[in-house]
Amino acid sequence: MTLRGMRVLVVEDDSLICMMIEEFLDDLGCKVAATAAELQDGLAKARTTAIDVAVLDINLDGQLSYPIAVELKGREIPFLFATGYGQSGVPLDFKSAPVLSKPFGMHDLQMALCRATTGS
Amino acid sequence: MADWFGWLFSADNFMPHGHCFLWQPATLWLNVGSDALIAGSYFAIPVTIYSFTRKKRAGIRYAWVPTTFAAFIFLCGGTHLMEIWSVWNPLYRAAGALKLVTGLVSFATLLSLLWILPRAMLLKTPLQLEAEVRERTQDLLDINEQLRAQIAARDAAQQRLRVAEQERAQANALLQTIVESVPVSIYAKDREGRMLLANPPALKLMGRSWAEVKGRTDREVWEDPSHAETVILNDRRLMEANDTEESEEVVSLDGGGERVWFSIKAPLRDANGAAVGLVGVSIEITERKRLEEGLRLMVDELNHRVKNSLATVQAIAMRTLRGVHPDLYDAFQGRLRALAAAHDVLTRERWLGADLYEVAAGQLAPVAGAIGGRIKLSGPSLRLSAKASVALAMGLHELAINALKYGALSNDLGEVLIHWEVIHSAQSPLLRLTWTELHGPEVPPQAGMGFGTQLIERILARDLRGVVRLDFTDLSGIRCIIETALAHVLAPAQSAPFPRLASAWGTAT
Numbered sequence: 001m002t003l004r005g006m007r008v009l010v011v012e013d014d015s016l017i018c019m020m021i022e023e024f025l026d027d028l029g030c031k032v033a034a035t036a037a038e039l040q041d042g043l044a045k046a047r048t049t050a051i052d053v054a055v056l057d058i059n060l061d062g063q064l065s066y067p068i069a070v071e072l073k074g075r076e077i078p079f080l081f082a083t084g085y086g087q088s089g090v091p092l093d094f095k096s097a098p099v100l101s102k103p104f105g106m107h108d109l110q111m112a113l114c115r116a117t118t119g120s
Numbered sequence: 121m122a123d124w125f126g127w128l129f130s131a132d133n134f135m136p137h138g139h140c141f142l143w144q145p146a147t148l149w150l151n152v153g154s155d156a157l158i159a160g161s162y163f164a165i166p167v168t169i170y171s172f173t174r175k176k177r178a179g180i181r182y183a184w185v186p187t188t189f190a191a192f193i194f195l196c197g198g199t200h201l202m203e204i205w206s207v208w209n210p211l212y213r214a215a216g217a218l219k220l221v222t223g224l225v226s227f228a229t230l231l232s233l234l235w236i237l238p239r240a241m242l243l244k245t246p247l248q249l250e251a252e253v254r255e256r257t258q259d260l261l262d263i264n265e266q267l268r269a270q271i272a273a274r275d276a277a278q279q280r281l282r283v284a285e286q287e288r289a290q291a292n293a294l295l296q297t298i299v300e301s302v303p304v305s306i307y308a309k310d311r312e313g314r315m316l317l318a319n320p321p322a323l324k325l326m327g328r329s330w331a332e333v334k335g336r337t338d339r340e341v342w343e344d345p346s347h348a349e350t351v352i353l354n355d356r357r358l359m360e361a362n363d364t365e366e367s368e369e370v371v372s373l374d375g376g377g378e379r380v381w382f383s384i385k386a387p388l389r390d391a392n393g394a395a396v397g398l399v400g401v402s403i404e405i406t407e408r409k410r411l412e413e414g415l416r417l418m419v420d421e422l423n424h425r426v427k428n429s430l431a432t433v434q435a436i437a438m439r440t441l442r443g444v445h446p447d448l449y450d451a452f453q454g455r456l457r458a459l460a461a462a463h464d465v466l467t468r469e470r471w472l473g474a475d476l477y478e479v480a481a482g483q484l485a486p487v488a489g490a491i492g493g494r495i496k497l498s499g500p501s502l503r504l505s506a507k508a509s510v511a512l513a514m515g516l517h518e519l520a521i522n523a524l525k526y527g528a529l530s531n532d533l534g535e536v537l538i539h540w541e542v543i544h545s546a547q548s549p550l551l552r553l554t555w556t557e558l559h560g561p562e563v564p565p566q567a568g569m570g571f572g573t574q575l576i577e578r579i580l581a582r583d584l585r586g587v588v589r590l591d592f593t594d595l596s597g598i599r600c601i602i603e604t605a606l607a608h609v610l611a612p613a614q615s616a617p618f619p620r621l622a623s624a625w626g627t628a629t
Contacts, residue, residue: 017435019439020431059424083424084423084425103427103460107486
């Protein structure tokens, strides 16, 4: 399946990593609809921005990004986690969301986005 | 009969005896006086004997002998009285009869003397008796001495007993003081679970006084019946196993949170080694557990930060290299992710070691998709040390990348077989891991040169302290054999964690 034209929200507190993800998305033909580095901003953008999928870092400078995941789940927007904690750090509520273990490559991101948007 | 008495007591024509003295007063009174003195004395003697025998009757053998003597002397006295009487009255027949009686009694006395003499000879003389008494006295003195020695020995033994008793009391008091003042719960129960001992911290834990728990079972001590049953079953199991057991016991608090105790329980054994009860010691480790938990969170956080740092390094490399040297960037990113994957496996195992299969799968799955398809792993379960895991992961990554570029994974047919085994040689056991590529394209001669080969040959050999043979020349595919002493790469044996008994004390509400 193609990810071309997909609108993506990126929530990541490390700007270097955020830029890398943006570059990956760009290469994959996706459109970065919005980026956020902290929880409140991320929540606001998750509520208001028109997006197809979201990439969420879990630890946002000490705050957990789960409220954003809840919000997205409410809007039925698929998302994936990108984290240094690995699979074990994710609560059971979001078990179905793919987890990308940092560091990851473009190919890993592509696979995770496909899994998130198609559920396979 | 009357005639006979008449005859006996008649004087007839006899002359009084005075006539024989021609009634000369001097002759007559000399005889009469002498007879009177004899008679008086003879009458006094039996009285004296009688009074003597009366007083000493108990100590005299043959008491009838003095009686016959008394009778014989008394009768002798009677004949002399009769002599006096017959000076004036010639009753010679009566006098004769009296003498006859006296004679008979005298004869009987003689007989009795003859009979008694040999027996009397046997009676001990005072000297003999004295010697005997002396001897007996000596015996008594000896016995007395022995008794005195025995008493002294007994006194000494009693003294020793008193000292021992005192020492025992002191030791007991010391034990008592220790049991009561240590900040550790100590308690003991008999086989039926009745409380034999509980020191103040143990009582505080139970929320009871000693009077309330003494001799009581857990059913009576704990308010929560299910908790009591848990404790009883646990104790019974321990006594049946007759073995010491360590555990962590968790009590949930009313206001939330929990307190944790580390407990050691051991059976109380009788002289034959059979369990007759149990003794338990519990020390609160809530604070220690809290610190451990803090440490665990810190380690988790550190692992997370390390992964984030790797991601940041990746992002920097991307900005630096990607546009200029895409190949370099790809190689760098691959190696960084290999390191991160090894890190992931080790983090899951708390850096105590990692399973060889997981290390290999962690490297190969991202490269070639599912294991079991074109990549086959086989070998026994082995736990590698952290250092060996990272080294092997990096080596396998290089081999996989090489296979992807030039080897068996660069076409649609090739396969990679990774097999490891333990070889028991004469010295220490060896681990041999073989990487075999099948059905790959012909390997160009320049393949595998450069950093990848160096990393495989030198770093692997060095970090695993083994021998690595890389063969690019085999036409059927690349082959790599790694051999090292098993002891160099195995994770150190770790102690098993304590079994954690949920609410073994609990007053959970």
